[in-house]
Amino acid sequence: MDHVLELHNVSKRYPNHTAVDDVTLRVPKGAFFSLVGPSGCGKTTTLRMVAGFDQPTAGELLLNGQRIEHLRPYERNVSTVFQNYALFPHLSARENIEFGLRRRNAPDLATPVNKVLDLLHLTGKESRFPHQMSGGEKQRVALARSLVLEPELLLLDEPLSALDPQLRKRVRVELKALQRSVGITFLMVTHDQEEALSLSDRIAVMNKGKVEQVGTPQEIYHKPATRFVAGFLGHINWIGDAGVRPESTYIASEPRNGIARSRPAVIRHAMYYGNCFHVEAEIDPGITAISEVPTDEHRYSTGQQVHVWWHIDDEIRLP
Amino acid sequence: MNRLRFWCLAPATTLLAVLFLVPILIIAAYSLLSRGPYGGVMPPWTLENYTRLADPLYLSILWRTSLYSLAATAVCLLAGFPLAWFISRSGPRKSLFLALVIVPFWTSFLVRTYAWMFLLRDTGLINSTLQSLGLIHQPLPLLYTPFAVIVGLVYGYLPFMILPIYATLEKLDPSLLEASADLGARPITTMFQIVIPLARPGMLAGGVLVFISCLGAYLTPDLLGGGKTIMIGNLVQNQFTAARDWPFGAALSLLLMAVVMAMLMPVLRREKDGLL
Numbered sequence: 002m003d004h005v006l007e008l009h010n011v012s013k014r015y016p017n018h019t020a021v022d023d024v025t026l027r028v029p030k031g032a033f034f035s036l037v038g039p040s041g042c043g044k045t046t047t048l049r050m051v052a053g054f055d056q057p058t059a060g061e062l063l064l065n066g067q068r069i070e071h072l073r074p075y076e077r078n079v080s081t082v083f084q085n086y087a088l089f090p091h092l093s094a095r096e097n098i099e100f101g102l103r104r105r106n107a108p109d110l111a112t113p114v115n116k117v118l119d120l121l122h123l124t125g126k127e128s129r130f131p132h133q134m135s136g137g138e139k140q141r142v143a144l145a146r147s148l149v150l151e152p153e154l155l156l157l158d159e160p161l162s163a164l165d166p167q168l169r170k171r172v173r174v175e176l177k178a179l180q181r182s183v184g185i186t187f188l189m190v191t192h193d194q195e196e197a198l199s200l201s202d203r204i205a206v207m208n209k210g211k212v213e214q215v216g217t218p219q220e221i222y223h224k225p226a227t228r229f230v231a232g233f234l235g236h237i238n239w240i241g242d243a244g245v246r247p248e249s250t251y252i253a254s255e256p257r258n259g260i261a262r263s264r265p266a267v268i269r270h271a272m273y274y275g276n277c278f279h280v281e282a283e284i285d286p287g288i289t290a291i292s293e294v295p296t297d298e299h300r301y302s303t304g305q306q307v308h309v310w311w312h313i314d315d316e317i318r319l320p
Numbered sequence: 321m322n323r324l325r326f327w328c329l330a331p332a333t334t335l336l337a338v339l340f341l342v343p344i345l346i347i348a349a350y351s352l353l354s355r356g357p358y359g360g361v362m363p364p365w366t367l368e369n370y371t372r373l374a375d376p377l378y379l380s381i382l383w384r385t386s387l388y389s390l391a392a393t394a395v396c397l398l399a400g401f402p403l404a405w406f407i408s409r410s411g412p413r414k415s416l417f418l419a420l421v422i423v424p425f426w427t428s429f430l431v432r433t434y435a436w437m438f439l440l441r442d443t444g445l446i447n448s449t450l451q452s453l454g455l456i457h458q459p460l461p462l463l464y465t466p467f468a469v470i471v472g473l474v475y476g477y478l479p480f481m482i483l484p485i486y487a488t489l490e491k492l493d494p495s496l497l498e499a500s501a502d503l504g505a506r507p508i509t510t511m512f513q514i515v516i517p518l519a520r521p522g523m524l525a526g527g528v529l530v531f532i533s534c535l536g537a538y539l540t541p542d543l544l545g546g547g548k549t550i551m552i553g554n555l556v557q558n559q560f561t562a563a564r565d566w567p568f569g570a571a572l573s574l575l576l577m578a579v580v581m582a583m584l585m586p587v588l589r590r591e592k593d594g595l596l
Contacts, residue, residue, distance in 0.1 A: 052498075052502060053501075053502075054498050054501075054502075073501070074498065074501040074502050075501045075502070075503075075504045075505055075506055079502075080502060080503065081498075081499070081502045083495050083498070083499060085493070085495060087493065087495040087496050087498065087499035088499075089496060089499070089500075089514060090496075090518070091517045091518060100500070100503050100505075100513075101503035101504050104503060104504035104505050104509065105504055146503065147503075150503070150504070
């Protein structure tokens with residue numbers, strides 16, 4: 002497979018701590034690749050090293066097979082969409098989008114700018130200044146400003162975090178469609194596991210400066226390599242050595258046998274999520290399991306004696 | 321709440337009214353009276369003090385004052401901007417550098433101007449160093465020249481340029497600089513396309529502060545210009561002291577105010593319409 006970006010044993014060490022610790026990653030051409038992890042896990046530092054804002058203290062960065070560690074940000078054919086968008090406040094939407102083309106002495110500004118304005122539904126808004134734009138418009142101008150340069154790799158730093166929750170879901174769909182239509186490789190940093198699962202072709206889960214697992218969203222969710230990965234993406238019930246997702250955990254009044262395992266438990270409480278309840282049952286002191294119960298099947302009360310059961314096939318077992 | 325507003329505004333308003341508005345009204349009244357024999361003013365009311373302002377001698381002093389002030393402001397801007405930029409980028413040592421900019425204010429302006437006389441005179445540090453190095457044989461005429469006056473003005477008012485520019489650069493979002501580099505701009509392009517346009521409010525504020533201060537300067541041209549290159553401030557001072565012509569001095573002061581207003585209005589109006 003062709004890789005746009007390769008990181009070989011990349012580290013970023015400071016005198017008192019290590020932000021990125023011996024990270025090796027390969028980003029396939031045309032992919033929507035996400036770096037996901039809790040804050041401080043090194044995902045943003047990794048992105049900044051690819052952009053050229055930070056220098057790795059060890060390791061190699063390759064863009065289309067060429068070493069880039071020594072290149073300044075303005076010498077790399079990658080472009081960044083910043084978390085706060087970083088639009089130039091004294092320039093209009095059109096001038097913001099033209100900025101990179103002008104730096105490349107592009108002979109024709111109007112054709113590519115109009116094309117990208119159209120692509121991002123910004124036609125008619127090109128003369129607005131950043132302080133006159135909504136959050137969604139700012140984000141689209143930031144995307145347009147980078148995409149107009151047709152970079153080999155687009156870096157997105159928490160691109161949806163500055164939007165309000167309702168807009169975020171809609172923009173997520175648009176972002177995925179946009180990536181498909183332009184065919185540019187996206188490397189996104191996010192701490193939002195739902196965002197990573199729904200947008201990405203591949204995900205790298207990071208923790209404490211290290212990559213814990215790389216894989217497709219399904220692999221990451223159903224075959225987590227570590228306890229950290231299993232717990233970071235979605236909830237997981239640990240019952241002995243077996244991990245079970247809440248949607249595979251059932252509650253019944255009688256024990257189940259055969260292909261299922263079951264344990265007696267006591268209902269502790271239930272949380273309503275609109276489409277379902279998350280019912281928490283205590284199996285042993287300190288061991289609880291959450292079961293996702295459809296709204297119309299929830300008939301449990303606190304203190305009730307029940308049996309928690311799951312299919313053996315749904316168990317997640319870690320080496 | 322209104323009561324609170326009143327008591328918050330009262331001290332400053334009273335001070336301004338008593339110490340600023342009243343003296344201006346007195347000056348305005350003086351400028352319309354005739355000169356008394358030993359200073360002071362006396363009737364009758366007259367406009368003569370204003371018609372005398374049209375004298376080419378006074379107009380040339382006004383012209384020179386504007387020219388020197390403009391030159392000093394330009395030098396302050398060219399020297400102050402890079403320094404303000406440097407300070408705003410110097411991380412934890414920022415406050416130390418800022419303090420160093422302000423340190424000269426701890427000493428009397430008069431003393432500092434005398435120090436410049438010692439530096440610039442024929443037997444001063446600059447000339448004697450250059451001579452001992454064999455670079456010159458005759459002392460350079462430095463003191464009592466327009467050069468000395470402009471050096472003195474720049475020295476005196478440079479902090480007024482640095483501080484407002486520093487304030488705007490300090491607020492500049494670092495991700496804008498990264499975004500500019502990310503989009504392919506070299507540092508010099510980022511400076512001219514992003515930093516300088518966004519620092520404009522600070523540059524304007526600094527420019528206005530320095531320019532106005534220079535227009536009214538009288539100590540610097542007096543000491544470093546040696547009375548040969550007098551500015552309008554010296555002329556005003558002279559009318560109230562040696563010349564004992566208070567009404568004309570008052571008219572000159574008001575002319576200076578009018579010039580300042582006339583030069584500031586376009587700047588302020590443009591800023592109001594401007595983006596930032």
